[in-house]
Amino acid sequence: MVPSNNKRTVFQGLKVADFCWVGVGPIVGRVLADFGATVIRVESETRPDPLRTMPPFKDNKPGLNRSVFYTGPNCNKRSIALNLADPRAREIAKKLIAWADVMGESFGPGVMERWGFSYEEVIKINPNIVYFSTSMQGSTGPHKEFRGFGLHMAALAGMYEILGWPDLDPVGPYGAFADFVAWLWLRVVVLAAIDYKRRTGKGQYIDLSQLETCLHFLGPLLLDYFVNNRQAERLGNADPYYCPHGVFPCMGEENWIAIAIQNEGEWETFCEILGRPDWSRDPKFASFIGRKANETELNSYIAEWTKRFDAFFLMGLLQSRGIAAGVVLRPSQLDRDPQLETRGWRVVLDHPEIGPHSYRTTGSNFSKMSPCFWRAAPLLGQDTEWVLKEVLSYSDEEVEELRRIGALK
């Protein structure tokens, strides 16, 4: 739906200390910030968020404030720079934790403990805080210390093994796929914990393993192994229930269309559109079983036909006849997709170093509320003074002194 213009913000007044970094953790603060919470990212130039060091960079020039990989999960937030190796900086962090309703971290097991910010320590100063901790494999178990990114967890979860062609090596999904799975579950559980706190006043500790959330996406495959001793394998674009089912070339270079025939009625219609009504009577292709047995041959015929068309034209033609088809959009085409545009899927915000660029909403539109986008992702430490003075009531002199001794970097 067209998003509502209602700016009533559901998390107005909610205070969040966001010690998270990289992908999964920061998205929680992002969704809370979108709906009105005050979210303070605790960062440091001595150990910058890895996303700040990853391309793409504005003008292809690396710099801690130039990565557009970093910006996505971090708009609408404040940033304070604290060198937590310094005890004076840890004092500040402690005050921030005392201030917060919710805190989160994603450094990996042991790191917060070393700084004195384990859940056990934190509840001494803030007994009802919602404290979430997310890591690759959770805070217990023999491999808890493993450091890596979302692509490692996608591989460990079995997701690489089932993406690719049966006769070739696994290729795996683009990007740090596990991040995009884990951060769904993490937002759910934190939103639920905040609801629980709203009703009971009680906070709690949440430990989320990114690996384990991915396994819930593969539930039926795991059950199939445990029950039937069967292992899922790479199928290319084939599907156990639909045929034809594949990605076919269209006119031009690297233009593709995805087509999925979901039942016999659609198959007959498809044969008519192809100008081959005889196929729906040909014993080779008439039944699903026949088509599966001759799938490679059939796909090559379809590819010969699709090549003659513009991908967008063909999508319109097939969809108008009730056939599931979609252009395989490249990023530049996604950038101007009319359907996403209708949903108001992103807004442009001006970033002090990167300039105007877009930030997307998460995928739900609401009839009575909408996310409030008020600023681009922060520069590293952009709000250090603001946080110290406005939130924690430090004086000008104290801030000066903290800066001098190197606590604020």
Added chain:
Amino acid sequence: MLDLTDEKGLLAARILADLGAEVIKIEKPGGDEARRIGPFFKDEAHPERSLFWFAFCMNKKSITLDITKREGRDILRRLSQRADFLFESFPPGYMKSLDLGYEELSALNKRLIYVSISPFGQWGPYREFKAPDLVVWALSGFLFLCGNPARPPVRFSFPLAYLMASGEAAIGALLALHFRSITGEGQWVDVSAQHVCTWPTMDALAFWEILGKDQIRAGSDRWRTMPRGEIRMRLVYPCRDGHVLLYIWGGKMCEASNLALHRWMEEEGEDLSPLKGTGWPLLDPAEIEPSNYEKIVDLASHFLGKFTKKELYQQAIMRGIMLVPISTIWDVCRNEHLEQRGFWHDVHHEELRATIRYPGPWARLSETPLERWERAPLIGEHNNEIYLEELRMSPEELSYLLKLGVI
């Protein structure tokens, strides 16, 4: 919670059921279509044996109800008067055509949170388009980025797009719940699978927006646009019994991993002379020549090829190298860490006289732990409980509805 979804939304209410919600799955008489999705228990194709259903309907109750019949619609209205949430994944406009749309049901219960999951959302030019998993991935921009250069783009061999949408639906439902806590009002949540599935393209879209460059699939490698040129980042390496994923890059985290790998190669007597002048084991992605990066990953590949997945992962854990095995399902189900963390959970299915192992709690909560392990319901298993006890129907009424084919 009333769950009227098909396979496009079953996971959404399952997630909230795990958190304690009372979810009633509303199935058509004879059982939902999603029960026909395999794999099946002991390979017996049967609506009470679908492992797909088992996985995504755990902790729910089931009633049967034909909402295309007038009597069925009346019952759904009565149920929705008592509900906090309703989830549905019919084609946009279908519920409205039955007078069961958001407007109609919210008029009866202004606190109702009505969550619709669809391929593209409830409005817009693609609203009527059909989109099973493959088509969603295509139009989300993700498919274009996956696969070998010499072949067409390729999807996951298991449908994940609507699981992404279901996760988002659970989030949207809870955001609406927070809104209701403040205002007392429910609302309509409109989830688009396409919209959700654009997220894994996050950096690719940024490459286009900032540098005017379309990323393209490169097998398991990734192109990284850096000041000294395009670096072809290698991620997947063959080893003796399969493949591993190793991440060689710069920055604090990766440097520690590079150093650890370097030390191990030295200890094993690997000839590191080809890397002279590349800067290795230090690696600054902003400064490195793409050809030097090639030399590093080539040597790493030679080294890793001597070991098994298990040997490599053991060393990676011990030494802090950013390497994992490309796990098969077999590997996953025997993962030592998951075993020791007590991840798996055995659930008894009395009807099957079997105990089935399931993925366990997806988060560990100190105050409200996820401890619910009720197997997925049988078709209409809770008809008596809901119709007789909750809605206080008489047995005569129920048998009449059965005769009519409504339940």
